[in-house]
Amino acid sequence: MTIELQMKEFKKANVTFNTALFGTLGIILLMLPIVVLLSYYSPSFFEIPSNQENATRILFFGVISAFLLRAWSSNFGVSIFAYNRLDLLNMINVINILVQVGLIILLFKLYSPSLVYIGLAYLIAAIVAFAVTVFFSHRINPHLTINIKDFRRSKVNEIMEMGGWVIITQIGSLLFLQIDLIVVTKLFGTLAGGEYSIALMWSSMLRTIAGLLIGILTPVILTCYIKGKIKELINLSKSAIKLTGFAMALPIGFICGFAPQLLSLWVGPEFVKLSPLILLMLFHLVINLPVMLLFDINIAYNKVRIPGIVTFWLGIGNFLLAVIIPSLTGWGYYGVAVAGAIVLTIKNALFTPWYATKVLGIPRTTFISSMFPGALAMFIIAGSCRLINFFVPISGFGALIVSGIIVTIVYIGSVWIFTKENIERHIIMSMIPSFIKHKFKT
Secondary structure, eight states: HHHHHHHHHHHHHHHHHHHHHHHHHHHHHHHHHHHHHHHHHHHGGTOOGGGHHHHHHHHHHHHHHHHHHHHHHHHHHHHHHHTTTTHHHHHHHHHHHHHHHHHHHHHHHSSSOHHHOOOHHHHHHHHHHHHHHHHHHHHHTTTOOOOGGOOOOHHHHHHHHHHHHHHHHHHHHHHHHHHHHHHHHHHHHHHHHHHHHHHHHHHHHHHHHHHHHHHHHHHHHHHHHHHHOOOHHHHHHHHHHHHHHHHHHHHHHHHTTTHHHHHHHHGGGGGGGGGGHHHHHTTTTTTTGGGGHHHHHHHHTTTHHHHHHHHHHHHHHHHHHHHHHHHHHTTTTTHHHHHHHHHIIIIIIHHHHHHHHHHHHHOTTTHHHHHHHHHHHHHHHHHHHHHHHHHSOSSHHHHHHHHHHHHHHHHHHHHHHHHTTTTTHHHHHHHHHHHHHHHHOO
């Protein structure tokens, strides 16, 4: 739909929109009996006091219904995404969270704390977010209209073909991102799982940051494809990988450089022993996260089958290695982290850039040079942080914050000079809100 809207083929976009809208509505309606059953029997899944069973049922029904409503409203959100109004999408998410929290606090104060009010708050927040999404969608793109006559069975097959492989890709990604903690807990116990989760939290946070940066550029890449500007698409992708690498180098380098101090100040000196685990889990992300942008090229060209298959089987491989390496080496949960680093690097640093060049029909090494500047920057930042702590030992949050500010200012200045008068500079400027740029000009 993004491609059709950017090409101003509004009739085709309406067919895609209504097919997805009514198709997902049909799926949701079919799921409602399952939702009711899950909600009704939810007290049997947990140890719930007998006087809280009905409240638990309402909680489950409210939360699951809210999720389904948000999923359906995403059909309207696509047009907002297509015009790269990610600010509005984030505003909708903020509104959803504020309404949730605000209602829970209000209902708890007016009445008494109850699981029922949490379920109601989630559902009401989802309804509000749905209304806001529809409003913004219509304002950004008035060309889309709800009309069941535009539903096409043939379009369902087209959507399901791409969507099916994307879902398989996501399942494989879950085996990369979520299986580690389960394996650690099962193999080494809940205490080891708790320690592993401390390091895993930093990895999850960095993945979220990278996802936000990549999401900003996704509509731009699709627009280049739509307009047939393939050379510009290639150059933009190379520069975006380099810039995302530079952006991720700062937090990764800072966390790796100050890992012992962060752990000591955050969770206690007894957890400083996890510093090597944090380094092992984070250092490779400076290469493996920026190249995720190239998956958008596969989507633009509708070449998602092979990446889906590869991601799924590598996810299985990650699970097997996470079990085998600790068993053979005795490395404990470090072996699980090693397995994740190996398999993720095979997928992201090797397969993803190669397959993108295959889709585009360009030399295999096109994107390689863009992957290493960020890695170099990360090692420099980590080394600088270690040197700072060597000469001026960090003993409190104040000193850590001051060190972070100094490193950030020097680093941003260096990157700004390094990207002088080229496409990276223009990408950076495009990400700065217009009102801030206007202030700089004045």
